Amino acid sequence: xxxxxxxxIVELEGDMAVVDAMGNRWKAKTTLLPEAKLxxxxxxxxxxxISLVDEEEAKKTWQLxxxxxxxxxxxxxxxx
Amino acid sequence: xxxxxxxxxxxINAACKKLGRQINIMxxxxxxxxxxxxxxxxSTLPRKLKLLSGPGCPVxxxxxxxxxxxxQLADREDCIITTYGxxxxxxxxxxxxxxxxxxxxxxxxxxxxxxxQLARDNPxxxxxxxxVGFETTAPATAVVVKEAAEANIDxxxxxxxxxxxxxxxxxxxxxxxxxxxxFLCPGHVSVIIGYGxxxxxxxxxxxxxxxxxxxxxxxxxxxSEICQQLSAGKPDLKSVYSAAVTERGNTTAQEIIAECFxxxxxxxxxxxxxxxxxxxxxxxxxxxxxxxxxDITEVPGEEMSGCRCGEVLCGLIEPAQCxxxxxxxxxxxxxxxxMVSSExxxxxxxxxxRERKSEQ
Numbered sequence: 001x002x003x004x005x006x007x008x009i010v011e012l013e014g015d016m017a018v019v020d021a022m023g024n025r026w027k028a029k030t031t032l033l034p035e036a037k038l039x040x041x042x043x044x045x046x047x048x049x050i051s052l053v054d055e056e057e058a059k060k061t062w063q064l065x066x067x068x069x070x071x072x073x074x075x076x077x078x079x080x
Numbered sequence: 081x082x083x084x085x086x087x088x089x090x091x092i093n094a095a096c097k098k099l100g101r102q103i104n105i106m107x108x109x110x111x112x113x114x115x116x117x118x119x120x121x122x123s124t125l126p127r128k129l130k131l132l133s134g135p136g137c138p139v140x141x142x143x144x145x146x147x148x149x150x151x152q153l154a155d156r157e158d159c160i161i162t163t164y165g166x167x168x169x170x171x172x173x174x175x176x177x178x179x180x181x182x183x184x185x186x187x188x189x190x191x192x193x194x195x196x197q198l199a200r201d202n203p204x205x206x207x208x209x210x211x212v213g214f215e216t217t218a219p220a221t222a223v224v225v226k227e228a229a230e231a232n233i234d235x236x237x238x239x240x241x242x243x244x245x246x247x248x249x250x251x252x253x254x255x256x257x258x259x260x261x262x263f264l265c266p267g268h269v270s271v272i273i274g275y276g277x278x279x280x281x282x283x284x285x286x287x288x289x290x291x292x293x294x295x296x297x298x299x300x301x302x303x304s305e306i307c308q309q310l311s312a313g314k315p316d317l318k319s320v321y322s323a324a325v326t327e328r329g330n331t332t333a334q335e336i337i338a339e340c341f342x343x344x345x346x347x348x349x350x351x352x353x354x355x356x357x358x359x360x361x362x363x364x365x366x367x368x369x370x371x372x373x374x375d376i377t378e379v380p381g382e383e384m385s386g387c388r389c390g391e392v393l394c395g396l397i398e399p400a401q402c403x404x405x406x407x408x409x410x411x412x413x414x415x416x417x418x419m420v421s422s423e424x425x426x427x428x429x430x431x432x433x434r435e436r437k438s439e440q
Binding site: 003004028029031032033034043045046047048050051052053054056057060061064068 | 111118164190191192193194213216217219220223268271272293294295323324325330332333336
C-alpha cells in the first residue's frame with residue numbers, strides 16, 4: 001500500500017494526467033501536486049501524483065520494480 | 081555503489097560492537113519489511129542488531145470489527161463495495177470480500193477516483209469506498225470526498241479506516257513493550273507528512289528516527305545512520321530519502337486531509353485504542369461518512385482464533401513464533417491480515433524467510 005511508482009507526465013489537462021512508466025500508460029491526477037508540469041517525473045500512489053522525483057531515483061525504482069516482477073513470476077516460487 | 085554499501089555495513093558493525101548490547105530497530109513500514117527480506121539485508125547485519133516489524137501495514141492494523149462491518153455492507157443488495165486489492169482476502173467471521181465478489185457487489189479499484197466513477201455509473205446503488213491506508217493514501221480519499229460534495233454525488237460514501245503513523249509510534253513507546261531503540265521511518269508516508277513529523281519522537285522519547293526509501297542501499301544507509309546515532313548517544317532526526325522527502329512534506333496533501341478529516345480515537349489491531357490516531361470525516365462531510373450513513377458504531381472485533389497478528393505488529397514476536405504460521409496460516413489459506421497483505425510481516429517471512437527459524 002505504501003508503494004508509489006515513478007512515472008512521467010505525458011499528458012496534462014487541469015489536474016487530469018496521463019503518466020508513462022515501464023511500458024505502461026495510465027490515468028492519474030495531479031490534484032495533490034499542483035506544481036507538476038507536462039514532462040515531469042512524479043511519484044504516483046493510488047492514482048495521484050504525490051511528489052516530484054529526479055531521474056536517478058526514478059530509474060533505480062523502475063529497476064527494483066522490474067526485478068520484483070521477475071522474481072514474483074518465477075515458476076519455482078513456493079506456493080500455498 | 082558496492083563500496084557505499086560496504087562502508088555503511090562497516091559503520092553498522094563498528095557501532096554495534098561499541099554498544100555491546102542488543103539493539104532493536106523497528107521498521108515501521110511493511111514495505112521496508114519486505115524490502116529488507118527480499119534484498120537479504122537481515123543476513124548481513126550483526127547478530128546483536130534485531131529488526132522488529134512494526135504496525136506499518138495499514139491492512140494488518142485494521143481491526144477485525146472494521147473488517148466484519150465491511151463484510152456486512154457487502155451483503156446488502158443496495159451497496160457496491162469498492163476497495164484496494166489488499167483488503168479483498170482478509171478473512172472475517174463470514175468469509176472475505178473475495179468470497180462475496182461473485183455477487184458483483186465488490187469491486188477492486190486502483191484509485192479512489194474509480195470508486196467515485198462507479199457511483200456516477202450506478203445511481204441506484206450506494207457505493208462504499210473502503211478507505212484504508214495511512215497518510216500516504218488519505219489525501220486520495222479526501223480528494224474524492226470533496227469532488228462528491230461539489231458534484232452532489234449522493235450515492236457515495238467512505239468507510240474511513242485511515243490511520244496516523246506517529247500516534248502509533250508514540251503508543252508503542254508508551255506501552256509495556258518499550259524495548260525499541262530506534263525507528264526506521266516509512267518513506268512514502270514521509271513524502272506526505274514530512275520527516276519533521278517524527279521530531280516529537282526524537283525529542284520526547286530520545287529515539288533516533290531515520291527516514292529511508294525502499295531501495296536496499298537507502299535502507300542500509302538508514303540503518304547505519306541509526307546505529308551511529310545510538311553509538312554516539314545522540315538520537316536525531318534524519319532523512320536519507322532526499323529524492324522525494326522534505327522536512328515539511330506535501331502541504332497541499334496535508335491541507336486537503338485537514339479540510340475533510342479530523343483526528344479521532346480508534347482501534348488498532350495489536351495496539352488497542354490509540355488517542356487521535358485515526359481519521360474521521362468532519363461534520364460538514366458527514367453525509368459521505370459510511371459510519372453515519374449506515375448508523376454503524378465501531379467496536380473492536382474478536383481476532384480469529386489463534387491469530388497472533390497483534391503481537392507481530394508490535395514487534396513482540398516474530399511470525400515464526402505463531403503456532404499457526406506455515407501450518408494452518410499460509411498465503412493461500414490466511415487466517416490473519418499479516419499473512420494476506422503484500423506488506424504483512426507474516427507474508428514476507430513466508431515468502432522470503434522460510435529456511436530461517438526465529439532468530440534467537
